[in-house]
Amino acid sequence: MRAALAPVLARHPNLTVSAKVASNHGTIVRKDFRAIAEAVREVGALTREGR
Template sequence: MPATQMAECNIELGRVSREREPVPVLDHITVQVRYVLASGSSLSSKGDEQERIRASLDQVFERNPNIRLGAKVAGNHDVILKKDFAALAEAVREVAALDRVR
């Protein structure tokens, strides 16, 4: 991916992951989604910023039945794939099973 495209993706990700922003975007999801939330702090976060963002997802889970919390794990976004792979795999299996039923 070219550097400009990577920068654009990171800017968009920053917008979507802000505490105020994810709610309207996620309200329009029409497929099954399972969130695996990291509970560790982000390297670039300030204060309780990450926890406020995570807490804002409760509203999303209540409004959109397609989106649920799969797990909340101890790692942060830097290590979630390495240390919390079992929770991620379980979330994928759950969504795959729902897809097979449909």
């Protein structure tokens, strides 16, 4: 997955990576839920600003 990020980010300059972690998806959801919540808040703020 990480190897696939660079080309995707190059094609879509509006995308950003909020955090990189070494854990897998299940672990991220269980243990890094705060990072996920912060990323969702960032996207929400961008959406509100763009209106």
